[in-house]
Amino acid sequence: MTTGxxxxxxxxxxxxxxxxxxxxxxLITIVEFYIIFPxxxxxxxxxxxxxxxxxxxxxxxxxxxxMHLKFDARLLTxxxxxxxxxxxxxxxxxxxxxxxxxxxxxxxxxxxxxxVPYVSDHGEDGAMEPKPGSGSMTGxxxxxxxxxxxxxxxxxxxxxxxKIQGVSAGAVxxxxxHIGTERAVHKAGMSSEAYIRESIExxxxxVHPGFPPGVMPANLKTTLTADxxxxxxxxxVAQK
Amino acid sequence: xxxxxxAHHAEATTTGLNHRKLLMWIFxxxxxxxxxxxxxxxxxxxxxxxxxxxxxxxxxxxVTTISTFVLLCxxxxxxxxxxxxxxxxxxxxxxxxxxxxxxxxxxxxxxxxEFYTFSVVEGLFxxxxxxxxxxxxxxxxxxxxxxxxxxxxxxxxIVAFKGRLGPSTALDVELAGLYWHFVDIVWIVIxxxxxxxxxxxxxxxxxxxxxxxxxxVLPV
Numbered sequence: 001m002t003t004g005x006x007x008x009x010x011x012x013x014x015x016x017x018x019x020x021x022x023x024x025x026x027l028i029t030i031v032e033f034y035i036i037f038p039x040x041x042x043x044x045x046x047x048x049x050x051x052x053x054x055x056x057x058x059x060x061x062x063x064x065x066x067m068h069l070k071f072d073a074r075l076l077t078x079x080x081x082x083x084x085x086x087x088x089x090x091x092x093x094x095x096x097x098x099x100x101x102x103x104x105x106x107x108x109x110x111x112x113x114x115x116v117p118y119v120s121d122h123g124e125d126g127a128m129e130p131k132p133g134s135g136s137m138t139g140x141x142x143x144x145x146x147x148x149x150x151x152x153x154x155x156x157x158x159x160x161x162x163k164i165q166g167v168s169a170g171a172v173x174x175x176x177x178h179i180g181t182e183r184a185v186h187k188a189g190m191s192s193e194a195y196i197r198e199s200i201e202x203x204x205x206x207v208h209p210g211f212p213p214g215v216m217p218a219n220l221k222t223t224l225t226a227d228x229x230x231x232x233x234x235x236x237v238a239q240k
Numbered sequence: 241x242x243x244x245x246x247a248h249h250a251e252a253t254t255t256g257l258n259h260r261k262l263l264m265w266i267f268x269x270x271x272x273x274x275x276x277x278x279x280x281x282x283x284x285x286x287x288x289x290x291x292x293x294x295x296x297x298x299x300x301x302x303v304t305t306i307s308t309f310v311l312l313c314x315x316x317x318x319x320x321x322x323x324x325x326x327x328x329x330x331x332x333x334x335x336x337x338x339x340x341x342x343x344x345x346x347x348x349x350x351x352x353x354e355f356y357t358f359s360v361v362e363g364l365f366x367x368x369x370x371x372x373x374x375x376x377x378x379x380x381x382x383x384x385x386x387x388x389x390x391x392x393x394x395x396x397x398i399v400a401f402k403g404r405l406g407p408s409t410a411l412d413v414e415l416a417g418l419y420w421h422f423v424d425i426v427w428i429v430i431x432x433x434x435x436x437x438x439x440x441x442x443x444x445x446x447x448x449x450x451x452x453x454x455x456x457v458l459p460v
Contacts, residue, residue: 015323022316029312033305036436048437055432059425066319066421073257076265083269087276094280166442 013065021065028054039178043165141234148235151228156220158232164239173216174208180239196236200229264415268422271385275426278381279433282374287441289369295434295441298362300354307350308431314343315424318417325413328406333413337400340420341393344386351383371441375434382430385423392416 013021032054035041042050064070069077149167152158158176159168165177178184185195186206198205203216221229253259317339324332355376358364366376396416399405405413 012323012326013319015320018316018319018323022312025312025315026309029305029308032432032436033301036439037301037305040440051432051436055428055436058428062315062421062425062428066315066424067418073255075255075257076262079262079265080269080272083266083272084276087272090273091276091280091283094277094284098284165440 012068012071017065021061025058025061028058039181039183043163043175043177044169144231144234145238147228148231148233148238151224151232152235155228156224156232161216174211176236176239178239180237193233193237196233200233258411260411260415261418264418268418271422275378275381275429278374278378279429282378282434285370285374286438289371291369293358293362293364293368293371295371295375295438297442298358298364299435299439300357301435301439303350304354304431304435307347307354308427310343310350311347311424311427314340314347315421317343318420322410322413322417325405325410326407330400330403330406333400333405334397337393337397337413341390341397344390344393344420348383348386348390351379351386354379378430378434382423382426385426389416389420389423392419 032051035047035050040047063080069080152164153168159170161170161172162168163170163175163177164179165175179196180192182192185192186208187195187198190198195206199216201221203218203220204213207213224232253262255262317336321333321336321340324336358372358375364372364375366372393416396405396413399412
């Protein structure tokens, strides 16, 4: 017979409070969905911070209102948060132990050296349709893409300023993770490839909003061989 | 507004708290550690698969968002079931308990659909790659929790159907509710990490490391 019990009964949230809580939870979920679909509107560390923050809010709302810890004995909150804190500590320890505390999912050395192409893995038994854009690619194309990537991350020095998820992390210029998609073309009626070519040959022709003009070197093409330039364009077009 | 325990069989405990409720919270606290370990393992092996399919190839974010909504709705139905029990609203108890169980069952249906699509259709099994191993272990354990929750809710519904639930047995509903909401918050975390943040994870191929086909960014 404690006051805690009596209080708990008196101070359950009302129906309307529960409805408001549910609506907040729905709203946060919709915002989360909007942030990442159909493409990530934010990337990198900010994305992780924002999404983790939003879900932490949902988490707290559920335990304090739906599980009414807010209205219950304080000891129960400490017991639960204690377990949660231990879980966090174990998780962080595991992540740091395995060197996984990074913002991008990059395969580590072993995975890189032992990689197996995805589509050829499934192409033979016909278990699945090849993904659009990845279908009948010849060995020559693949070579070209690899060369283009080498130019991007090497001779062309593009990587220093431009981010492509999983390839580079530059933050000076616009991100190019989805540069090959129609959405990335800022000039009406222009093909993705033509847009990319123009942006390399004459960076001033269109400057992405939010970025200063004159930063991207205008002589980039002259520093590359024709082969290298074509490979770089092919690589960028493939960034869907 | 007399509580079950105070009205009928008041217990003097050293903590002043009901034993069953205390035990439930201790269980939930320790269950956090189970899921913490599973989630951390997923994150450790994230992006380490050397064969496909990778998350970006098969995760269906819109469908999973809908199933997340279903689970959120079931949590709302659960609090209504408890409120109805406290008010001794017999009809409300049955309706809301049934609604909670059905929504939980719907969530399981989504998961069965997802597992079927991933494995039989797309070729991702638990032994295919690190993504498959960690993904199926994590979501499978969560699904098992949901399944147990549905069984619990259906049992409660049967008890309610016999008219045996009311303010004096409200703790029975409350404990099931605590467990059910816990399952919901675990899903909030899984959904955020696996689907929202990790949904675009690709393998070494798409990362451009390999001279091979580049998968599309979005599963269609």
